[in-house]
Amino acid sequence: MTSPIRSQDDALAWVSAHADSLNNGVPHADAAIPVLGAAGFFRIGVPEAVGGSGGTTADAIEAIARVAERSLTAAFVFWGQRTFIEYLLQSPNAALRERRLPALLAGELAGATGLSNAMKFLSGIENLSIAATPAGEGWRLDGHLPWVTNLRRPGFGVAAAVQPTDGQPPAIVAFFHDTPGITRSDDLELLALRGSNTAAIDIRGVESGPEQLIHADARSFIPTVRPSFLGLQCGMAIGLARASLAASRASGSAARSGLVPRIERIEADLADAVAELKAGVLDGRFAPQAAPLFRIRIRLAALVREAVDLELDATGGRAYLVATTGDFARRWLEAAFVPVVTPSLTQLHGELARQAALRAA
Template sequence: MSTSRLLPQPLLNWLQQHADALDQGQGPADELVPRLGQAGLLRLGVPSALGGSDGTIGDAIEAIAQVAEHSLTAAFVFWGQRTFIDYVVNGESPALRERWLPTLLTGELAGATGLSNAMKFLSQIEQLQIQAKPNTDTEQPSGLRLDGGLPWVTNLQPQGFVVAAAVDMGPGQPPAVVAIESGRTGLQRTPDLGLVALRDSRTAALKLKDVVLPADQVLARNGPDYLRRIRPHFLGMQCGMSIGLARAALAASRAACGPRTSLQAPLQALEQDLAQATAALQAGVASGQYASQAAPLFELRIALAGLVQTAVQLELQATGGRAYLQGQAPGFARRWLEAAFVPVVTPSLTQLQAELARQRAQAAPSAPSGQLAPAVATA
C-alpha cells in the first residue's frame, strides 16, 4: 500500500521472521537498532553535512510506517531512536552532534526520547519529574546535578544508551532539556516493564539520584521553546506507527475476505481515509504549520488511532473464526495487541483530547450574562 519502498529486502525478511518474537520478548532485541542503522533508515531526513542522507522528516515518517507494517515493536524502537537523533540535530550543543551522531546514525548507540513527560508538561498535563540545580563541586564546578525519575522510557538498551529529559531548573527559570548517558553515577535503569506486548522495545523506568551532568550535555536552555519546535517531528514520526499498523491490518483484511462484497465498501472507505490522513500529515509537517498550530496535528494523531482500531476490527470480521485458531491467521493476534497500544502511548488519546478541549475553551468567546457557554467537544 506504500508507493515507495524504503526497507531493503534483508531488513524486511528479518522483521517478518522475528515480528512475533519481538512482540513477546523472545526476539533478537539487541540486533534491532543496529539493523535499522545498517539499512540506512536512521539517516533519512538528517542533513548530509551531519552524516545523514538528506531528505525530509517526511521520509523518516514513511520509513517508520513501513517498519510498523511488519512489527510495531520495531517501529516503536525506531521512533525512539530517530526522535532522539532529531533532538541532537536540533539541539544547542555542537559537541553532542560531533560526539554522538556518528554512532546514533549507525545504530551502535541507542537513543531514548525520555520527553513524554515534557510533552505532557508543555500541555499542562503534569509537572516535570526531574529537578536540576547547579553543580557546585569544586572539582567539576560547571554543569548540573539531577534528581528524580522517568517512569516509562523506550529504547533503553541494556548495553548502553543516551536519554533526553526535561528538567526543572527552579523558580524563575525555564525548564531545560538535557541528554544523559547511561554510565552516569546515580542513574539507575529498572528491569524492563512487564508489558503485555511490544516486550522487546526495551521499555523501562529511570531513577536519578545526584547525577552530575556536564554543561555541554544541555540540548536546550529554554525547554518550552525547544519542545514546541520539535513536537511536530516527535508526534509526526509517532503517527507513522499508526499508519503502518493500519496498512498491515487493511492488507490482511483484503487477503482474508477475497471478493466478498459486504466488506469491500468499508475497506475501500478506510483505505481512502488512511491515504487522506497520511497526505495531510505529510503536508502539515512539510509546511511547518504544526510548530505554531498544534491542534491539527493532535486531531490527526487521534484520527489515525481511530483508523487503526477500525482496521483491526475489519481484519477480524474478514478473518472470522480463524482469527481465534492458532496458526490460521498469521499476525492477527499480534496486531490486535499492537492496536491496543496506540491509544495509550504518550501523549495518549485522552491527554490529547483534554488538551484540545482546553484550547477550544480558551478560544471560545465568553457567553453573555445569564447564558451558558456551548459545550466543548473533545474530538
C-alpha cells in the same frame, strides 16, 4: 543477527521474521536497533552534511510506517531512535551532536526520548519529574522517569526535561547509560511490545554540565520538535493500519462478505490523513498550531481500530484459532497500544478541550 544486513529489504525481512519474538519477549530486543541502523534507516530525513542520506521528515515517517507494517515493536524503537536524533539535529549544541550522532545513525547507540513528561508538562497535565540543583557550571539531577523506551542495555542515551531549583526555565538535557547515578530498571511487564527495551530510569546525584545540554529553554524547544515527535510517532499507526488493510484484501472471504467497500473507504481515509500529516510537517504549520496535528493523531488511531476490526471481520473464526490466526493476534495487541502511547488519546482530547475553552473565554 544471523546474517549480514546489506539493504533495507534485508532489514525488513529480519523484522518480519522476528515480529512475534519482538512482541512477546526479549531474545531479539537488543538486535533491532543495529539491524535498522545497518540498513541506513536512521539516516533517512537527516542532512547528508551530518552523516544522513538526505530527504525530509516525511520520508522518515514513511520509513517508520514500512517497519510498522511488519512489527510495531520495531517501529516503536525506530521512533525513539529517530526522535532522539531529531533533538540533536535541532539542538544548538553542535559539540554534543558531533560527538554522539555517528553512533546513533549507525545503530551502535540507542536513543530514547524521555520527553513524554515534558510534553505533558507544557500542556499542564503534570509537573517535571527531574529536579536540577545548580552545581558549578551545571546541575545535579535527581528524579525518576517511570516509562522510557529503547533503553538498549549495550548502550543508550536519553533526552529529558529538567526543572532547575533556582527558578531558571526548564531545560532539555541528555544523559547516557554509563553516566554515574543513572539506574535502569528491569524491563516493564508490558502486555505486548515486550522487546522494546522499555524500562524506568532512576536519576540520583547525576552531574550534568553544558556538554550535555540539548537546549536551555524547554518551553521554546518543545514546540519546535513536537511536529517531528508526533509526526514520526504517527508512522507507527500508519504502518499498522496498512498491514491490517492488506491482510483484509488478501483474505479470500473479503469479496464474498461484501467488505471491499469498507476496505476502500478506510484506505482512502488513511491516504487522506497521511497526505495531510506530511504536508503539515513539511510546511511547518504544526509548530505554531499543534491542534491540527493532535487531530490527525486521533484520526489515525481511529483508523487503526477500524482496520484491525475489519481484518477480524474478513478473517472470521480463523483469526481466533491459534493455528490459523497468522499475524492477526499480534496486530490486535499492537493496535491496543496506539491510543495509550504518550501523548495518549485521552491527553490529546483533554488538551484540545482546554484550548477550546481558552478560545471561548
